[in-house]
Amino acid sequence: MAERPSGVKKNEARTSPVRFRHKHLLAISDLDRFEIESLLARAEAFAPLAEQKIKKLDTLRGRTLINLFFENSTRTQSSFELAGKRMGADVVNMSVKSSSVAKGETLIDTATTLNAMRPDLLVIRHGASGAAELLSQKVDCAVINAGDGKHEHPTQALLDALTIRDRLGAIEGLVIAICGDILHSRVARSNVALLTMLGARVRLVGPPTLMPAGADRWGAKVFHDMRQGIKDADVVMMLRVQRERMDGGFFPSAREFFWFYGLDEDKLKFAKPGAVVMHPGPMNRGVEIDSGVADNPNISLIETQVRMGVAVRMAVLEALAESGSNAGAR
Amino acid sequence: MTKPTLIRNAKLIDPAKDKVSDGAILFADKIIDIGAVTSAPDGAEIIDADGAHVAPGLIDMRVVIGEPGAEHKETFKSAGRAAAAGGVTTMVMMPNTTPVIDDQSLVDFVLRRAPERTGGVHILPAAALTKGLSGALMTEIGLLSEAGAVMFTNGDAPIRDSRVLRRALSYATAFDVLVAHRPEDPYLADGGVMHEGELAARLGLPGIPAAAEAIMAERDLALAELTGGRLLLDMLSAAQTLPAVKRAKNRGVNAAASVNVHHLVLNEHDVANYRTFAKLSPPLRSEDDRVALVQAVKDGLIDVIVSGHDPRQAEDKRLPFEEAAFGAVGLETLLPGALTLHHKGDAPLTTLLRAMTAKPAELLNLPQGRLAKGAPADVIVIDVGAPFRLDSDKLKSKSNNSPFDEKTLQGKVLRTFVGGRSVYAAE
Numbered sequence: 001m002a003e004r005p006s007g008v009k010k011n012e013a014r015t016s017p018v019r020f021r022h023k024h025l026l027a028i029s030d031l032d033r034f035e036i037e038s039l040l041a042r043a044e045a046f047a048p049l050a051e052q053k054i055k056k057l058d059t060l061r062g063r064t065l066i067n068l069f070f071e072n073s074t075r076t077q078s079s080f081e082l083a084g085k086r087m088g089a090d091v092v093n094m095s096v097k098s099s100s101v102a103k104g105e106t107l108i109d110t111a112t113t114l115n116a117m118r119p120d121l122l123v124i125r126h127g128a129s130g131a132a133e134l135l136s137q138k139v140d141c142a143v144i145n146a147g148d149g150k151h152e153h154p155t156q157a158l159l160d161a162l163t164i165r166d167r168l169g170a171i172e173g174l175v176i177a178i179c180g181d182i183l184h185s186r187v188a189r190s191n192v193a194l195l196t197m198l199g200a201r202v203r204l205v206g207p208p209t210l211m212p213a214g215a216d217r218w219g220a221k222v223f224h225d226m227r228q229g230i231k232d233a234d235v236v237m238m239l240r241v242q243r244e245r246m247d248g249g250f251f252p253s254a255r256e257f258f259w260f261y262g263l264d265e266d267k268l269k270f271a272k273p274g275a276v277v278m279h280p281g282p283m284n285r286g287v288e289i290d291s292g293v294a295d296n297p298n299i300s301l302i303e304t305q306v307r308m309g310v311a312v313r314m315a316v317l318e319a320l321a322e323s324g325s326n327a328g329a330r
Numbered sequence: 331m332t333k334p335t336l337i338r339n340a341k342l343i344d345p346a347k348d349k350v351s352d353g354a355i356l357f358a359d360k361i362i363d364i365g366a367v368t369s370a371p372d373g374a375e376i377i378d379a380d381g382a383h384v385a386p387g388l389i390d391m392r393v394v395i396g397e398p399g400a401e402h403k404e405t406f407k408s409a410g411r412a413a414a415a416g417g418v419t420t421m422v423m424m425p426n427t428t429p430v431i432d433d434q435s436l437v438d439f440v441l442r443r444a445p446e447r448t449g450g451v452h453i454l455p456a457a458a459l460t461k462g463l464s465g466a467l468m469t470e471i472g473l474l475s476e477a478g479a480v481m482f483t484n485g486d487a488p489i490r491d492s493r494v495l496r497r498a499l500s501y502a503t504a505f506d507v508l509v510a511h512r513p514e515d516p517y518l519a520d521g522g523v524m525h526e527g528e529l530a531a532r533l534g535l536p537g538i539p540a541a542a543e544a545i546m547a548e549r550d551l552a553l554a555e556l557t558g559g560r561l562l563l564d565m566l567s568a569a570q571t572l573p574a575v576k577r578a579k580n581r582g583v584n585a586a587a588s589v590n591v592h593h594l595v596l597n598e599h600d601v602a603n604y605r606t607f608a609k610l611s612p613p614l615r616s617e618d619d620r621v622a623l624v625q626a627v628k629d630g631l632i633d634v635i636v637s638g639h640d641p642r643q644a645e646d647k648r649l650p651f652e653e654a655a656f657g658a659v660g661l662e663t664l665l666p667g668a669l670t671l672h673h674k675g676d677a678p679l680t681t682l683l684r685a686m687t688a689k690p691a692e693l694l695n696l697p698q699g700r701l702a703k704g705a706p707a708d709v710i711v712i713d714v715g716a717p718f719r720l721d722s723d724k725l726k727s728k729s730n731n732s733p734f735d736e737k738t739l740q741g742k743v744l745r746t747f748v749g750g751r752s753v754y755a756a757e
Contacts, residue, residue: 208500208557224504249467251501256470260504 042315083313157190172199205229345684357707387419387708399428410448499559540568569622641729669741
């Protein structure tokens with residue numbers, strides 16, 4: 001087993017990992033700044049591990065992690081699987097199509113069944129907002145929300161923060177524009193909560209039909225003109241537009257969306273020189289992002305996001321495993 | 331370089347300032363000077379108005395033109411001639427052509443083709459709010475607006491699905507465009523051909539209740555409030571609708587309203603004897619409705635007066651009332667129709683003109699609609715009092731379906747200038 005690597009000092013105040021006081025990770029809005037800094041510090045320490053020949057630790061040896069994905073996902077599911085395996089846990093992937101959910105079992109029935117198998121960590125993705133919360137009330141183990149409906153995706157926000165810190169140092173004071181389909185985005189909700197907590201000035205950019213009611217009261221500034229919205233931004237974070245929203249429901253067409261809200265080199269000129277671009281993936285090239293931007297290694301952090309995803313999930317698994325023995329609040 | 335023109339001895343109406351003053355006006359492509367102008371440059375045309383009124387050219391926010399697709403009813407050329415004769419210097423063209431103006435290329439077609447055909451009168455395309463005017467999917471409002479569409483409307487087909495209108499109004503706020511919507515509940519109006527009431531019952535014709543308009547106007551105003559969208563309630567006809575408009579405006583809702591000039595002058599009795607030329611949509615309503623609409627124009631509650639120009643050929647009108655087409659031509663009767671109210675003492679001249687010049691310009695963000703230095707020289711000379719009997723066969727429009735046929739009107743356009751160029755001179 002490899003030695004646990006030590007974290008790299010950056011210019012932001014670092015806290016040494018302390019015992020995580022939550023039993024579950026359901027939403028960024030459950031956490032305070034100290035807890036987020038602490039998770040990021042843990043994750044930062046795990047990041048270099050991926051570059052080593054032997055990537056496996058034994059922190060979670062003997063523990064069982066179940067990946068329960070009710071929505072299709074390639075990158076999040078494999079990221080959690082890899083994180084669990086690198087921490088030494090036994091990982092079981094349950095995909096919905098082969099599970100008894102397809103046979104009519106309710107979420108609570110599934111939870112009860114899984115609970116009887118005594119897992120230590122349960123990672124859930126579900127199309128309904130609040131599904132992770134419901135599951136957490138019905139099982140004894142730690143629950144990690146890997147995306148619930150239009151509510152939250154906390155590990156995505158953590159990995160985004162880690163990616164920004166890795167490239168730009170501190171998050172405090174940065175102007176970060178989150179662009180596209182804010183209305184349906186759990187990534188946006190988690191990121192607004194996390195980034196504003198860390199002192200970033202967050203902007204939300206998108207057509208009015210894809211902006212939630214009252215978004216201006218989230219602590220972010222709302223823009224409907226993309227050039228104004230990303231003006232002088234340090235980070236431009238693009239969101240995925242779902243195909244089913246494209247045909248005239250929320251906006252008229254993919255080409256109109258790209259013309260006004262797609263990130264291309266021309267619009268990116270309005271951001272601060274040296275601004276970086278992020279995307280949670282998978283991308284719709286030519287709809288929300290131009291390939292010339294997405295594939296430019298000098299400005300695109302999309303690969304770094306994937307890399308940091310594993311580190312963040314290792315940190316979350318470790319933190320929850322530690323708190324597991326300590327019967328605390330959620 | 332446009333030849334300069336000096337019009338002296340005129341009564342200058344500036345509706346934007348609610349003012350009529352004696353004086354002169356000098357213009358080339360733009361208005362150069364106004365008021366006590368005494369000298370004109372060499373080569374200028376000098377017109378002695380002999381006490382006639384000079385006003386900004388009219389902006390008609392609702393004109394149906396048959397080009398493309400129904401050129402037998404009206405073309406850019408015939409509409410341009412009719413407009414010039416009626417003192418209309420800017421027409422907002424409805425998108426219910428064939429094909430429907432719901433794509434950038436159609437906006438582009440109108441903007442390229444119309445100016446060479448109309449003889450100078452401006453045609454500004456309104457684009458469809460939903461694809462094919464089907465009421466289901468919003469059009470490319472951003473791209474159409476960039477292409478030059480000045481307004482978005484679903485024409486005579488109200489949008490049934492409240493969510494579609496909500497999203498369209500909401501989406502439109504990103505581009506600050508005006509959305510015009512005809513409030514008429516399609517279920518209540520279905521099959522109706524005239525105002526629902528005692529007269530319709532006696533004539534044995536199916537009616538359209540005033541409530542059909544009031545219900546949908548309430549919905550539209552609530553959606554405008556919800557979304558912050560800029561809404562124009564297109565062609566109101568019923569007194570019952572007006573309190574809702576007033577309440578919404580008082581609450582600060584971004585809403586305006588228009589009325590068809592026919593509804594200010596005529597009422598349901600004009601369709602008695604089954605006169606299909608007075609079959610309009612919305613229908614001419616009761617005298618009480620008409621009086622309330624006039625009062626609303628006077629109070630500024632109704633912002634805009636339109637012609638509702640809708641050319642129909644005789645074969646579509648000379649049919650049993652229920653089968654006949656809705657609609658009337660109006661480009662050449664908009665001004666004298668509205669002036670009827672001035673002559674009867676029902677509304678001041680400047681108020682009426684404001685609803686056809688300054689107000690539309692404001693809603694559409696146009697530089698026209700005012701007599702001021704630097705404004706485009708879209709100018710008309712009118713003999714406000716001149717009486718004439720309308721002979722619809724002599725209308726310049728390709729269609730002659732006017733309910734004013736054989737009626738005596740007052741107010742003749744003597745000259746029409748667009749961008750300082752003369753496009754019409756009365757014989």
